[in-house]
Structure formats: C-alpha cells, structure tokens
Amino acid sequence: MITYVWAEDxxxxxxxxxxLPWHLPAxxxxxxxxxxxxxxxxxxxTFDSLPHILPGRHHLVLTHSQDFKNKYKDNQQVTVFLNKKELYTYLEKNNDEDICAIGGVSIFKILLDKVDCLKKTAIDASFKADTVMPQIDYSKFVLIKEEKHEADNKNEYAYSFLTYVRKDKDHG
Known part of the structure; x- marks a missing residue:
C-alpha cells in the first residue's frame, strides 16, 4: 500500500x-x-532536505546518481533506486507494506495511479513557494477522517489533518 504524507498551503x-515554506510543529x-x-x-x-536519516524509518530514495547509490550502499537504513523500473519492482515485491511517499513532486507524479491513501496537512495560509503538489483527482478518493485545528501559541496557522482512501482498491 502506498500512502502520500505531505503538507500544503x-x-x-x-x-x-x-x-518547507512554513514552520508548523504540529x-x-x-x-x-x-x-x-x-x-x-x-x-x-527531499532526502537532502532532511536534517538527517530519520530514525525508525527505512529510507527509499529515487535518484539517477550512481555516486549517491554508492555512498549509501552499506547503509541498512537507505535503499537507492536508479530508475522507475527498479522502484516499481521493489513496490511490487513489497506491496503488503505501508510505504509512505513523502515527496518531492516527481515521486508524487509517478505514483498517482498507485497511491492508496492520502494523508494531507492542509494549512490555512498561503506562502512564498516554488513547488506545487501535483493535481490529485479527489473524485477517486473518499475522505475518511478530518481533524481541524486552530492556530495556537505553538502553531501560527490553522490547519487540518485529512485522510483519504482510494475508492477503487483494485487499481493495479
């Protein structure tokens, strides 16, 4: 199962x-x-934007860089794919795992037909940005959970956590 996990304005x-164009601790x-x-x-x-390898999560990285793959070849927390075919083979072999796609745009685009669940943080504000989430056909999903939160002393903006699941689970 593939789940997108992201925040957008x-x-x-x-x-x-x-x-990220914002700071939202929640x-x-x-x-x-x-x-x-x-x-x-x-x-x-996206991997490069992380502060470090995140504990408790196996990192799957799609890149065209053989040097990058070589750099992480002995790291048990990182698996590198050099092309979509390698990635798709991995996803097919591990389709019983809940894999969280976290970005960037290219990852979201190539998996639009394969994603099963959407976990979006919708931030009730607009920011200066240079990257936009690919368009998702929400008619193919059903909203199953919505948590609205007002701005507070730790979180400057109102936001909602939205969870959608694909209506047609037999999508290949």
Missing part, C-alpha cells in the same frame, strides 16, 4: 528552495506519527 504549494509531529515504523519513499532532493 491554500494554493497547493509544498516547498520553497528545497525546504505537522512535524503528525508526520512523525504517520511515518514511524514505515518505509519512507522520496526523491534525492
């Missing part, structure tokens, strides 16, 4: 200069709770 923006806590114990799938730029 009111304009569906997700990044600015390789980083979203970081939510991200950790949703991904802990699951493999996290990302592109190399």
């Amino acid at each position: 009111k304009k569906h923006q997700i990044g600015y200069q390789g980083r 979203d970081l806590k939510y991200f950790k709770s949703q991904t802990m114990g699951h493999p996290i799938l990302m592109g190399r730029k």
